[in-house]
Amino acid sequence: MIDVARILLDSPLPQLDRLFDYAVPEGLSADAQPGVRVKVPLRSAGRMIEGWVIERAEVEPGGRPLSEVASVVSAVPVLPASLYSLARRVADRAAGSASDVLRLAIPKRMVRAEKTWLAADPPTAPAVTPDAAARARELTAIYPGLADAVLAGERIALDAPPHPTPGALRGAWSDLLAALAALVLDGGRSALIVVPDHRDQSQILEALAILVPDDAVVRDDARRSGPERFATYLRLLSPAPCIVVGNRSTVYAPAHDVGAVLVWDDGDPLLAEQLSPGVHARDAALVRQEEEHSALVFAGHTRTTDVERLVQLGWLRDIPAARRASPRVVLSATHEAEHRGARVPSAAFGAAREALQHGPVLVQVARPGYSPVLVCAECRTPARCRHCAGPLRARRPGATPDCGWCGRSAPNWSCANCAGTRFRMASSGSERTADELGRAFPGIRVIVADGDHPVTAVDARPALVIATRGAEPPAEGGYRAIILLDGDKMLMTEQLRIGESCLRWWSNAAAMAAPGAPVHLVGVTGPVARALATWTHPAYARMELADRAPLLMPPTVRVAAVEGVTVSVDRALAELREAVPDLGPLAVLGPVPTDDGSRALVRVDYAHGRAVAEQLRASVVADAVRGRRRGPGPRTTLRVRLDVPELDL
Incomplete structure (x- = not known):
């Protein structure tokens, strides 16, 4: 029998998004445990690459000897099994790679921060005082049954109170989410609060400071330095509950025994991840709730059509306030x-x-x-830059206008339509x-x-x-x-x-x-x-859903964007129709020409979402392998992104 480590390689190449078996040398057996980062040889590239040990096993010797683990980067297990399972499910849903998801969730290792953490005493479980718990119950009482529903692990849609907190520089919504998090912490479990930007984060932190001790709150965001972020991540791995407050990647935070994930203002585009595989924090939170059976709350001053669709399906429960308030x-x-x-x-x-x-x-x-925006004073034609055709703008009265795209000034501008030389502020x-x-x-x-x-x-x-x-x-x-x-x-x-x-x-x-x-x-x-x-936002969201459903517009359907060189896009669409014959004649829009090939949109109902994601991912992998075999030239041209919010060809 051979002692084997099954390793997920930290690589953006889609064909490497699977577990590889590596033999574990006897000298590394004690440290190469599940969750640690290691370095292994990659035969096809002739170089070393980092990866995570996912599991250990003993297998029978095969006909071809296995490569050995070269070294252990750190003996600290930074990838819990629950986080890998979440990353795998999120990536599969989005036709992406698990390593891309983990790259968002796990910060870069900082040696000094790691040594400091290992030398320090482990954190203890913070306590919420009885007075603070009573205050938290009082803050949530305006929504009858809300606190009990969160503690019971329900999925909830919430219209937040639309007014500021008296005598404070924060909204009442921050007090409500802080109170829910405090109640979860009082029950011995962790809570994640996901907000769009630093201003929302500051309001939440201010509200939490009144209810819970300082050591109970963990701030998680990209504005912190590398050592601070890595030290924060190590804190989350300890078996002590806490409240994590951060931006979109906080939805993956491996806090101990998460009891609730609270997402504020899910309609904000800042919660949409731009990096591959482009999974919105709302969708990642839904997957995590299914994995861990924790409570899930989507709160905001408005109701997105995505959340309202889930309310209509009965997947989320709408809890109204006892007394309706509106500006x-x-x-x-x-x-x-x-x-x-x-x-x-x-x-x-x-x-x-x-x-x-x-x-x-x-x-x-x-x-x-x-x-x-500037226009010609004579014919009202929009003023454009002669270099890049970008819109011209005025920074102050009488100043020479400049381009909003390339920044060049336009001292001698003339209208392309009527040759006029005077601007008008539009x-x-x-x-x-x-x-x-x-x-x-x-x-x-x-x-x-x-x-x-x-x-x-x-x-x-x-x-x-x-x-x-x-x-x-x-x-x-x-x-x-x-x-x-x-x-x-x-x-x-x-x-x-x-x-x-x-x-x-x-x-x-x-x-x-x-x-x-x-x-x-x-x-x-x-x-x-x-x-x-x-102030009837859910009704507006329902009306929007009713209008979009017959037109097959998101979020009534899932939309995948497929782009790349024309031959790759055509092949992927043909393979998709063969693998999922129930798509229908109106499922595919395009393809249309682009600068580097073509682009098509695929509209599918949620019942076929998994099959479509699997097939598109298979097409991406196959295209990447074909590109590698071609030798020099463009590689991995096919790109797929699921759940795009707009039908933009």
Whole structure:
């Protein structure tokens, strides 16, 4: 019998996404245990490659001798069996590689951090005081049965309270999620809180500081240094429960005995993983819940169609608040006596003027900068860069415009349509809006909050806060009025989910209003405006699902993007139709030509999702092997991505 280690290689090559048997030398037998990282020879490449030991076994000698494990990188088992199982299932669902998932979950090894951790005393289980547990129960009482449902391991969809926490610079939603996590920790289990960005993370950490001791909270995000991240990861491997707060990769955190995974604002695009295999944190959380049978909560100020679909199927349980609360939303439009092009109607202008006597006012705009869009003053043709055809923009009045893509200036621009040489500002960015409103409200301080001017918080003094969507800073005590501008322009974006996105942007801003403060949505009518005004987001999501179902639009179906050289795409589609004959004639859209070949979309119902993922993955592997045999030239041209949110060919 031969002592064998079955190893998953840390390689992006799809044909290597399986377990390989390596003989374990006697000198490495004690350290080469499941979960540790090792180095092994790769015969086909003639080099060493790292991998993880997944399991040990004894096998009969075969006709061909096995290669031996070359060395053990570290004797610390950093890959628990539960994490490998999760990564394998997530990768299989997305037609990807398990090593790509593990690369997102396991940070790079830091030797000094590892030695420090091994020399330190193991962490102890943190305790939640009875007063804190009672306070947590009180915070969750506005949702009858919520706390018991989470402790029982149920799957829940939750509409978060849409108002700030009194006397604090955070939303009430953060107190609610912190309370649920504290109750899970009080029961001796870990909780994961997944949020889109650092601002949401800061609010959660502030809320947790009131309920649990500092050593109970583990911060997990990419803004930390390499040694800090690796030390944090080692802390999660210890058998002591904790509360993990971080971004999308936190959904894979190997915390001890996870009792609940809490996902905030799953509609935020920051929760969609850009790296291969591109699995959204929401989908990874659903897979993890099936693996571990922990509680799962999707909370937000809006309801995504993805979550509402699961509610309609009975997979998620909707728990409403005992008393429905909503901001005071006003649909504002210009009156007949007002100038047709007035950007701020008189009703919204009057509300802002009155609110500025008591505190800050938030004005949300679509874009940053001064004038993000310029047009020809003569024929209104959009002004384009002569080098790259990108849109020209103005950074300030009278300045030479520059390109929004390549950054080149355009001092001698002329219109390609009419040869005109004069510009006209066709839109107002955050800085131009600040100039205009600053003149309209003299003596009032104006604060610009966007990507170039990040603002973390605003005090209670009167101020005009001009913020782009998603960059709104919290205000002490909440904003005394909120004006949502450019809504009609936002809705004109050609995206399938633009209605959902706009409703989320507006709702997240409206939730920052002080109790009773008006929220004016300017110049927007229709279903999205009504959903905001009545605060009936689940109903809007249901309507969207009903509209998309007959058109086979996501998320009523799963959509896979297949792209690469034309011959590879055609072969993959032909193999898919042969392997899954029930796809139907409307399942495949395309292929259409692209810069490097062609691209096609495959629409499948969820019942066929596994079979389609397996077949597409087999096509990717086969194409990679064929490319390797061809010799020099392009390799692994076929690329597959499942659950793409848009039908974009």
